[in-house]
Amino acid sequence: MDRTDPIIELKGVSFAYPGGPQVIRHLDFALHKRDRIGLVAPNGSGKTTLLHLILGLLKPSEGEVRLFGRSMRGEKDFVLLRTKIGLLFQDADDQLFNPTVIEDVAFGPLNTGKTREEALAISRDTLHRLGLSGFEDRITHKLSGGEKQMVAMATIVALQPEALLLDEPTVGLDEKTHKRLIALLAELALPCVIISHAFDFLSATTDRILTMENGRIVLDEEMRVHIHEHAHKLGSKPHRHV
Amino acid sequence: MIEEVFAVGTSRIHRVDPRHRVVFAAVFSVQTAIGKEPAALILALAAALVLVLAARLDARRVLQRSVPVLAFLMLLWLVLPWTVPGRPWLTTGPLSASMEGVRLSWQISLKSISILLALMALTATMTAATLGHALHHLGVPEKIVSLLMITYRYLFVIEAEFTRLWRAAKVRGFRPRTNLHSYRTYAYLVGMLFVRASDRAERVYAAMRCRGFKGKFYTLAVFPAGRDTVWFSLGMSGLAIAMAAAEWTATV
Ligand SMILES: Nc1ncnc2c1ncn2[C@@H]1O[C@H](COP(=O)(O)OP(=O)(O)O)[C@@H](O)[C@H]1O
Numbered sequence: 001m002d003r004t005d006p007i008i009e010l011k012g013v014s015f016a017y018p019g020g021p022q023v024i025r026h027l028d029f030a031l032h033k034r035d036r037i038g039l040v041a042p043n044g045s046g047k048t049t050l051l052h053l054i055l056g057l058l059k060p061s062e063g064e065v066r067l068f069g070r071s072m073r074g075e076k077d078f079v080l081l082r083t084k085i086g087l088l089f090q091d092a093d094d095q096l097f098n099p100t101v102i103e104d105v106a107f108g109p110l111n112t113g114k115t116r117e118e119a120l121a122i123s124r125d126t127l128h129r130l131g132l133s134g135f136e137d138r139i140t141h142k143l144s145g146g147e148k149q150m151v152a153m154a155t156i157v158a159l160q161p162e163a164l165l166l167d168e169p170t171v172g173l174d175e176k177t178h179k180r181l182i183a184l185l186a187e188l189a190l191p192c193v194i195i196s197h198a199f200d201f202l203s204a205t206t207d208r209i210l211t212m213e214n215g216r217i218v219l220d221e222e223m224r225v226h227i228h229e230h231a232h233k234l235g236s237k238p239h240r241h242v
Numbered sequence: 243m244i245e246e247v248f249a250v251g252t253s254r255i256h257r258v259d260p261r262h263r264v265v266f267a268a269v270f271s272v273q274t275a276i277g278k279e280p281a282a283l284i285l286a287l288a289a290a291l292v293l294v295l296a297a298r299l300d301a302r303r304v305l306q307r308s309v310p311v312l313a314f315l316m317l318l319w320l321v322l323p324w325t326v327p328g329r330p331w332l333t334t335g336p337l338s339a340s341m342e343g344v345r346l347s348w349q350i351s352l353k354s355i356s357i358l359l360a361l362m363a364l365t366a367t368m369t370a371a372t373l374g375h376a377l378h379h380l381g382v383p384e385k386i387v388s389l390l391m392i393t394y395r396y397l398f399v400i401e402a403e404f405t406r407l408w409r410a411a412k413v414r415g416f417r418p419r420t421n422l423h424s425y426r427t428y429a430y431l432v433g434m435l436f437v438r439a440s441d442r443a444e445r446v447y448a449a450m451r452c453r454g455f456k457g458k459f460y461t462l463a464v465f466p467a468g469r470d471t472v473w474f475s476l477g478m479s480g481l482a483i484a485m486a487a488a489e490w491t492a493t494v
C-alpha cells in the first residue's frame with residue numbers, strides 16, 4: 001500500500017437489491033488515513049448498504065471497491081482484508097452469537113490465527129478498555145440492549161482493526177456508556193465512518209459530516225444548517241459547530 | 243427459550259474429556275437401540291440413571307425435557323399392545339392385548355428413556371461449541387461440523403424472531419381461537435418467521451465473515467485430562483461389555 005492510498009475507495013459504485021430500486025448510484029467515496037467521517041441521512045437512504053458494499057458483503061452491480069490501495073475483485077480479495085476494517089452492525093444481535101461474552105470477543109482473534117492464550121489476553125484487555133470487566137462469563141443473549149451494543153463494539157476492537165465502520169453505535173446507550181464510547185474512539189484514533197443520528201456524538205467523534213442523497217454521498221450546505229439548528233435546540237448542552 | 247441448561251457444571255461428568263463422552267454416548271446409544279434382552283436394557287437404564295446422577299442434573303429440568311418422549315411412549319402404550327398380533331395377555335371386551343405387543347412396548351420404552359437420559363448426561367453437559375470441537379477432533383469432516391454448529395446457532399435466531407412476532411401479535415390483542423382470522427394470523431406469523439429468519443441468518447453470517455470466519459470454529463475450551471476421564475472410560479467400556487454379554491448369553 002502506498003502511503004497516500006486511501007484506506008477505502010469506492011469508484012462509481014452502483015447497487016440495487018434484487019427486484020428493488022437502485023439504492024446506490026455511481027457513488028464515489030474515499031476514506032484516508034486521518035479521516036473521521038460522520039454520515040447522516042434519513043432512514044432508507046442506503047447508509048447500511050454502503051458499509052456492506054465496502055466490505056464486500058454485497059456485490060456492486062458496477063464500479064470498483066478498493067481497500068488499502070488494492071482493487072477488490074471478489075470474495076477471495078475481501079477475505080484477506082476484511083478483518084482489518086472493523087464493522088459494527090446496526091443490530092448488535094447480528095453480531096453476538098457465542099454463548100458467553102468472552103467467547104464472542106475471542107471469536108475474531110481466534111479466526112485470525114491467534115493462539116488460545118493470545119486470544120484470551122486480547123479479549124480480556126479489550127473488555128477492560130470498554131469498561132466491561134466482569135462481563136466475561138455473562139450470557140450474550142441475556143444482556144441489555146446497551147450492553148449488547150458495547151460487547152459488539154468489543155468484538156470489533158478485539159480484531160485490532162486499522163479503520164472502523166460504525167452503523168448507529170449509540171442506539172440504546174445510556175449517558176455514561178455514551179461518554180465511554182466517545183473516549184474509546186478518541187483513544188483508538190482510527191480513521192472511521194460513523195453512521196448516527198446523534199449530532200452531539202458525531203461532533204465529538206468525527207471531523208466531517210456527509211450525507212447521502214439519491215444514492216450518492218454529498219456534503220451539502222442544508223445539512224450543515226440542519227446540524228446547527230439541531231445543536232441549538234439541545235439548549236445548554238455544549239456543542240461544536242461543524 | 244432454548245437454553246443450554248446442562249452445559250455448565252462442575253460434576254464428575256462435566257470434568258470428563260468431551261471427546262470420550264461423545265464416543266461413549268454414541269456406543270451406548272447404538273448398543274441400546276439394537277439391544278433386545280431385558281437384562282441388557284435394564285442394565286442400560288440403570289447406567290443412564292447413574293450417569294444423570296453423576297452429572298448432577300436438576301431433576302425437574304430432566305423431567306421437563308423428557309416430556310415429549312414420555313408423551314410419545316404413552317401413545318405407544320395405547321396402541322401397540324392392542325395391535326401387535328400374538329398370544330393374548332389381557333382381554334377387555336372385544337380388545338385383547340398381546341404378550342408380544344406388551345414386550346415390544348417395554349423394549350421401546352426402556353430404550354428411548356435410557357438413550358435420552360444418557361445423551362442428556364453425556365452430551366448436553368457440554369456447550370454446542372465444545373461438542374463441535376470434540377466432533378472435529380474425532381475426525382468428523384469440517385463441513386458437517388460447521389453445518390451442525392450453524393444450524394444450532396440459527397435455531398436460537400429463529401426462536402428469538404418467533405418470540406418477537408408472537409409478542410407483537412399478542413400486544414395487539416391477538417388470542418388464538420378456531421376461526422379463519424386465527425388461522426390466517428398463524429400463516430402470516432410462520433411466513434414472516436421464515437422471511438425474518440433468513441434475513442437474520444444472512445446478516446449473522448456476514449458478521450461472522452467480518453470477523454474472519456472461514457468455516458472453521460475454534461473454542462476457548464480446553465479438553466480436561468484427568469482421572470475422571472480414565473474412570474469414566476473404564477466404566478463405560480465395562481458397561482458396553484456387560485450389555486454385549488447379556489445379549490450374547492441369551493442367544494446361545
Ligand atoms: N436485504 C434487503 N433486501 C431488499 N431491500 C433492502 C434490503 N436491505 C435494505 N433494503 C432497502 O434498501 C434501502 C436502503 O437501506 P439501508 O441501506 O438499510 O438504509 P439506511 O441504513 O440508510 O437506513 C431501503 O429502501 C431498504 O428498504
Ligand SMILES: [Mg+2]
Nearest residue numbers: 047048049090
Ligand atoms: Mg441502516
